[in-house]
Amino acid sequence: NGAGFYEIRMESIGGLGANLAGKVLAEAGVLNMGFNGSNFSSYGSEKKGSPVKAFIRFCSPDMEVRENSPVTEPHLLAIFHENLSKNIPVTQGVGPDGIVVINTSKSPDEARDFLKLHAGTIYCINALKIAIEEKTRINTALLGTICKASGFLDPDAIKDMITKNLGKKYASLIAPNLKTFDRGYNEYVLKKFKPDNKYPYIPFTRDGQKIGYFNQPMGGVIPSGGNSIFKDISASREGWIPVLDISKCTNCGECDITCPDYSFVWEDGIDPKKGKLARILKRIVYEHCKGCLRCVEICKFEALTTHKEFEVDKTILEKGFTDGSKK
Ligand code: SF4
Ligand code: SF4
Known part of the structure; x- marks a missing residue:
C-alpha cells in the first residue's frame, strides 16, 4: 500500500x-x-x-x-x-x-x-x-x-x-x-x-465496547450467555457439539454446573421417577454453546454425547434435545 x-x-x-x-x-x-x-x-x-x-x-x-x-x-x-x-x-x-x-x-x-x-x-x-x-x-x-x-x-x-x-x-x-x-x-x-453495486463498500470503523473498565461487573463476571460483545458464540465450535438425549437424563445438574456458558435451560416440573416437584432439564441453547464438550465428559448417564455438527438432525439443533429417536 x-x-x-x-x-x-x-x-x-x-x-x-x-x-x-x-x-x-x-x-x-x-x-x-x-x-x-x-x-x-x-x-x-x-x-x-x-x-x-x-x-x-x-x-x-x-x-x-x-x-x-x-x-x-x-x-x-x-x-x-x-x-x-x-x-x-x-x-x-x-x-x-x-x-x-x-x-x-x-x-x-x-x-x-x-x-x-x-x-x-x-x-x-x-x-x-x-x-x-x-x-x-x-x-x-x-x-x-x-x-x-x-x-x-x-x-x-x-x-x-x-x-x-x-x-x-x-x-x-x-x-x-x-x-x-x-x-x-x-x-x-x-x-x-467486480464492483457491480450489488453491495456497498463498508469502510473500517471502530465501535466502542458496551462493557468496559467503568461498567464491567465486579470480578469481570459476564452475567449472561455469550460474552460482553454478543450472545451467539456458535462460531467458536470446531465441528463438534453435545447432543442431549432427554430420555436418559436424570436431571442431576452436573452438566449445568460444568458448562462455562449457561447453555442449559431448566424449568420447574414433576420428576417422572420421584413424582415430586423438581428442576427439569429441558434443552441446550446451541447459540451459547462453544463446543468445549465438558458437559459430555461429566454426564454419568450418557444423556450427553458428542457428534459432528454437520451430521446432527436440524430439528435437534432447533429444539435443543432429542427424545432418543433421532441422532
Ligand atoms: S449431567 Fe447428564 S444426566 Fe445430569 S442433568 Fe446433565 S444431561 Fe442430565
Ligand atoms: S459443549 Fe457443553 S459444556 Fe461446553 S459450552 Fe456447550 S453445552 Fe456448555
Missing part, C-alpha cells in the same frame, strides 16, 4: 487459533523469507468466545516498521468462521483489489451474498471439514489458503515454521498439520467479483 506494507487481517473468535496463525505467518515471513514485518492480535480478557482480530504486516527488509495500528484496509482478509459476519462487520475496508479467504462450505457466489461483499476475490476453503478429517485445527488449513492467495508467501517457509512451533513436544502432530496446510493450499475454490 502507500505506506509500503502488505497487510493481512484475520477475523476470528477466541479458540479458533487466529492468534497463533498470525504469529506463525509473521515469523515465517520475517525469519524464513527475509521480510521485515509485525504481528499483534486484539482480543478481550474474557473466556473463549470473544472476537479476535490478528494483524500482520510485511515490508521490504530495508524499511523500518513504525506502524502498530490495526489493519483497516487489508490486502488479504481471513475469516475463520462464516457466522462471524452475523455479529461483526468483518469485511470492513475490503476493496475491489482485496482478497477474502473464508472458512466455509459455501460456494464463492453464496459466500459473497452471505458476507454482502462489495467486491474482491473470494477464496472458499472448507477448513472445518479438513480439520475434522485430519484431526487437526482449522487455523492450519486456513494458513495454507492464505499462503496461496497471497501470491508471494513461500509455502515451505510457513511449513518450516509450523514444524518448529509444534517442535518436539507435539512431534506426532507435525505430519497431520503439514497435510492440513497442503490441503488448504490446494482445495480452495475462488472467484473474483
Whole structure:
C-alpha cells in the first residue's frame, strides 16, 4: 500500500487459533523469507468466545516498521468462521483489489451474498471439514489458503515454521498439520467479483465496547450467555457439539454446573421417577454453546454425547434435545 506494507487481517473468535496463525505467518515471513514485518492480535480478557482480530504486516527488509495500528484496509482478509459476519462487520475496508479467504462450505457466489461483499476475490476453503478429517485445527488449513492467495508467501517457509512451533513436544502432530496446510493450499475454490453495486463498500470503523473498565461487573463476571460483545458464540465450535438425549437424563445438574456458558435451560416440573416437584432439564441453547464438550465428559448417564455438527438432525439443533429417536 502507500505506506509500503502488505497487510493481512484475520477475523476470528477466541479458540479458533487466529492468534497463533498470525504469529506463525509473521515469523515465517520475517525469519524464513527475509521480510521485515509485525504481528499483534486484539482480543478481550474474557473466556473463549470473544472476537479476535490478528494483524500482520510485511515490508521490504530495508524499511523500518513504525506502524502498530490495526489493519483497516487489508490486502488479504481471513475469516475463520462464516457466522462471524452475523455479529461483526468483518469485511470492513475490503476493496475491489482485496482478497477474502473464508472458512466455509459455501460456494464463492453464496459466500459473497452471505458476507454482502462489495467486491474482491473470494477464496472458499472448507477448513472445518479438513480439520475434522485430519484431526487437526482449522487455523492450519486456513494458513495454507492464505499462503496461496497471497501470491508471494513461500509455502515451505510457513511449513518450516509450523514444524518448529509444534517442535518436539507435539512431534506426532507435525505430519497431520503439514497435510492440513497442503490441503488448504490446494482445495480452495475462488472467484473474483467486480464492483457491480450489488453491495456497498463498508469502510473500517471502530465501535466502542458496551462493557468496559467503568461498567464491567465486579470480578469481570459476564452475567449472561455469550460474552460482553454478543450472545451467539456458535462460531467458536470446531465441528463438534453435545447432543442431549432427554430420555436418559436424570436431571442431576452436573452438566449445568460444568458448562462455562449457561447453555442449559431448566424449568420447574414433576420428576417422572420421584413424582415430586423438581428442576427439569429441558434443552441446550446451541447459540451459547462453544463446543468445549465438558458437559459430555461429566454426564454419568450418557444423556450427553458428542457428534459432528454437520451430521446432527436440524430439528435437534432447533429444539435443543432429542427424545432418543433421532441422532
Ligand atoms: S449431567 Fe447428564 S444426566 Fe445430569 S442433568 Fe446433565 S444431561 Fe442430565
Ligand atoms: S459443549 Fe457443553 S459444556 Fe461446553 S459450552 Fe456447550 S453445552 Fe456448555
